[in-house]
Amino acid sequence: MTGKPERMTGARAFVECLYRENVEVLFGYPGGVLLPIYDELYDAHLHHLLVRHEQAAVHAAEGYARATGKVGVCLATSGPGATNLVTGIANAYMDSIPLVAFTGQVPSSMLGNDAFQEANITGITMPITKHNYLVQDAKDLPRIIKEAFHIASTGRPGPVLIDMPKDVTTDEIDFVYPDKVELRGYKPTYKGNSQQIKRAASAIAKSKRPVIYAGGGVIGSDASKELLSFAEKIRAPVTTTLTGIGGFPNDNELYLGMPGMHGTKYANYAIQESDLLIAVGARFDDRVTGKLKSFAPNAKIIHIDIDPAEISKNITVDIPIVGDAKNILKSLLPHVSECDTKEWLDKIAIWKRDFPLHYINREDAIKPQYIIEQINEACPDAIIVTEVGQHQMWAAQYFKYKEPRTFITSGGLGTMGYGFPAAIGAKLGRPDKVVFDVSGDGSFQMNSQEMATIVQNDIPIIIALFNNGYLGMVRQWQALFFEHRYSHTTIEDSVDFVKLAEAYGALGIRVEKPSDVRPAIEKAIEANRPVILDFIVEREENVSPMVPAGAAINEILDLERTQ
């Protein structure tokens, strides 16, 4: 910038700041207090995607962030618009996704008066944001936006919310965008402590039965290549958490699949019998660890994480290394060499042979696992986004992900209704990819109104809907632990999804026979337009294997064999 700073309104400054942050897509929904901003957006060179519900805006922004690695951005009006973002913000917080959420707010002079469409959104979101702001003076807006993008995308990523009273958007300021951020209390550690790295290398050298346990942090820090080099160099098997899926190529011989409640038997057995567990960018979630006291009982634990608060939060760690996963793996590589793991890998190979993921296919009913396998064969490079439930676990188990950011799912919060809008964000971020929303009939109905969004904007997403007429995962638990008393989990015949697709102007295809599965998938890919594939699947198929909540992770139920 040369000469005097340009004089402009807060609304104009908002748009300028988004330009400076290279924001390409903004997911939003207008409202009264946002009118000055929407008026500026009318002429702005920004792709604003109008959703049909603010929850979809935040999920879409998150899907965009996960698919691209960039910061996702969403915008909602005050009061109900803002509170509709809450679930999505919490979702981003739990899975450490970089997100900046903007909300409109009533004018400063009316704050606290219970004015029309007023909600204390900074108060509401304090526990579910990495940080949040109520802008009190328009001249602070550029600095705050700069800080928000910095905070969201650095250290352990997370959501940041900026609440903008209406007068902040109408007041005039001299626009200056800061070059750098100065936050004296915020200095993330990126480089691992060299002594701890040497200690880790020494523990690795002594290990006979190591297991690498990689989480979403590997994807967040773009450390997949380093993880592959590291695992291959020390010859250690790798298991990835739900949000870590894609962080290690699934077709690699060292890959063990996912651990935990619906993990593979061999991943769980390997963790339990390991003498060294190397956690990389993974928190020890209860869905992974099962009974904490019995988790990896004989293993020393190395924990690499950018967030010091994750170290020894749930599991006592022997060698903590705080820093960025990519940096630390790079630093660790020269200090390690091939471990003597032949015997260990042979043992794991026997577990893999004896306890593979499996299901019994049938010719007269469509098995959900079969659909995932067919999507994988038809489109191995697709981005798979999921809702939450049984279909989510099958998508995690049966698709062979080869690269990061191709599996997008709600991990920590388990948000039904997440997948479809997240798929919209993923498709806008990666238009070169075929994007599937793998969905249950229950989850899909939580945000199915977004069909209007994808049709209006011609966004070709394939919704692979596993229609079993149940809220499937809850039904599974009722079957196993509540004597098949299916209390309020039956939703059959509630909607004709083909007609729903057609009502919105999309393509609807019902699939009732296994032999029609593959042709329908291919037809949907070829159509290159919004499609609902309504797969009528085996109604009471269970996700297997399963570790009951609170059990040790090697106490596994093999449901198919006991049915």
Next chain:
Amino acid sequence: MKHTLAVLVENKYGVLTRVAGLFSRRGFNIDSLAVGITEDPTISRMTIVVRGDEHVLEQVTKQLNKLIEVIRVTDLGADESVERELALIKVNTDASNRAEIIQIVDIFRARIIDVASKSVTIEVTGDANKIKAIQTLLRPFGIKEMARTGKVALTRGSKSS
């Protein structure tokens, strides 16, 4: 086990809520929290007394450090710090027992800061034990009201916290 933490924070709107909210959300138990501005007007100092074992202390410290507006967290071990609390105690009194109350106040090096016909208000500073002790001695006279600040503390010597 009680721990005293010195927490330096940005002197900004909403910081106290963030800190207090963190404690309630994570289930940490605050015994007392005192906050005030420091010699630098952009920084406030919070003195937080938290109850819990070493694991709780570690998590409290780490979670506090995650807050963007928290500048520094220091665990003030009892041996290395000076700590005080202020209490105002309003006690029922009459002509027959006023002298006895004044005697107690003198022994504790406290001060009477207000006198009325039927009450006196006493200012006392010290550690929690001292305040507890004077409270025990004054209770028989009838304590009408009491206000305590919570503990404030600094490291002993020239080191800063």
